[in-house]
Amino acid sequence: VKADGLAAGKGVIICSCKKDAEDALISIFKDNAFGSAGSRVVIEEFLEGEEASFIAVVSKDKIVPLATSQDHKAVGDGDVGLNTGGMGAYSPAPIVNAEIHQKILNEVMFPTMEGLIREGYPYLGFLYAGLMIKNNNIKVLEFNCRFGDPETQPILIRLKSSLVELCLSAINEKLDSYSIDWIDKHSCGVVIASNGYPESYDTNKEVKIKLNEDGDLKLFHAGTKYKNNKIVTSGGRVFCATALGNDLKEAQKKAYNLVDDVNFEGSFFRKDIGFKGIK
Structure with a gap:
């Protein structure tokens, strides 16, 4: 069941049975889960x-x-x-x-x-x-x-x-x-999110980041702002800790090491990013 409007990539509810679908419709239409984006819905085949x-x-x-x-x-x-x-x-x-x-x-x-x-x-x-x-x-x-x-x-x-x-x-x-050129490595990015995301989430939590000089690592800011000479959270998805590796397993390990260098109250992340691609 999908909200027909723009819902920041979150307007989809996966339903495994009729009851789930009915609950989704109640959530969207009655509880206004997606605001005006859910004024109409699209019901699609589960793939x-x-x-x-x-x-x-x-x-x-x-x-x-x-x-x-x-x-x-x-x-x-x-x-x-x-x-x-x-x-x-x-x-x-x-x-x-x-x-x-x-x-x-x-x-x-x-x-x-x-x-x-x-x-x-x-x-x-x-x-x-x-x-x-x-x-x-x-x-x-x-x-x-x-x-x-x-x-x-x-x-x-x-x-x-x-x-x-x-x-x-x-x-x-x-x-x-035009000829596009890629580094012959794998990469992995892990999102660090605020407590409560993707629903109502905490903000204004001070962030501590341990500096790392490894050129294969990059910490992308998403939901942050600079306030009183401090980095604080301002969104649901706060960072994406990204790393290169000679294979996906190495890239994954480096990305999670970078995650460990970032700390703020209520932070969470998935611990299985990349496993689908590691055989």
Whole structure:
């Protein structure tokens, strides 16, 4: 059951039976769980499989795919609990092998680009397809006209070439001659959230960060502000602790070590980000 309006990536309630669906509708319509975004709902088939994010830069009929990634939407370990904007991600996504990659381009991205051109709206910008993949079959969950969060963090930490040059090539219609370059490593990003997220959450908690000089680590701020010479929390998802590694297991370990360097009252994080991709 989905809120039909914009709900910051949290407007979906997964229902395993009719009773769950009825409770979801009561929550949305009667309890106003998603505000005006839930004034209408969409009821969809429940899809099983592995979710993957496929983000590309598009300029009319030209496309440069970015590195693949896999998000973790549920708030709790083992993909349980409420949907969030995303609790962590890793790149590349092992489920998107060369065959699936080409299939996504042929069956999802190219037809979308061509359809927009036919309708008189040639697209320029980031096009992000949220996909469900099972037994080599692809279902499109959503499209976004932006980067994904938290997928962007582990994707961009792997980008060796210039993001600015990539964007300028799209703007100047030169994508067909642009060559994107990636660091030959894996990456993992773990979201550190505030107590109560994705529902009502705490704010204004002072943050202590242990400095780390490792070039393979990057701590992305999301819900923070600088107040009275201190960093304090100001959002539900506060940081994304991101790391590079020679394989996903190493990247995961480094990311969780970086998580341990960040402390504020009520902080929490999923402890299983990346395990889906580690065989």
